Amino acid sequence: MPLLVGAVVFALIGLLAGAAAIFVVPEYFPMARGLTIATALVSALLSGLVAQFTLAGDLPETLAATVLCTGLLTSVLARPDLAARHGSHRRRRHAA
Incomplete structure (x- = not known):
């Protein structure tokens, strides 16, 4: 895969x-x-880029490694401790 095409795919x-993290579990990502x-x-x-050069351009393995690393590195920003303290925004509030 050419480098420019790979960059667009990555x-x-x-x-x-990033969009999935924000829309699926927004309470875990309270920052901007x-x-x-x-x-x-x-x-x-x-x-x-690292996966493409390391795996010698093997497309399925490169894409799988990219998805895995991206998910792991994006999850570093997650703050489940804050979400547990403030409660989920999807929780319904019942009248007393």
């Missing part, structure tokens, strides 16, 4: 991972949304 993986997206994007580009 960027899409990063953007999708841009930080989560930027972290996912940069981690996908860097891990994709």
Whole structure:
């Protein structure tokens, strides 16, 4: 896979991972949304580049390694301790 095409694919993986983190578990990412997206994007580009050169361009393994590393590096920002303290935003409040 050419480097430019790989960079675009890795960027899409990063953007999708960041968006998924924000929309699936937003209570775990209380900081600015841009930080989560930027972290996912940069981690996908860097891990994709490293995986592409390390695995000698084998496409399925490169994409799998990129997705795995992006998910792991994006999860570093997660704050489940704050989510547990404040409660989920999806929880319904019942009238007393």
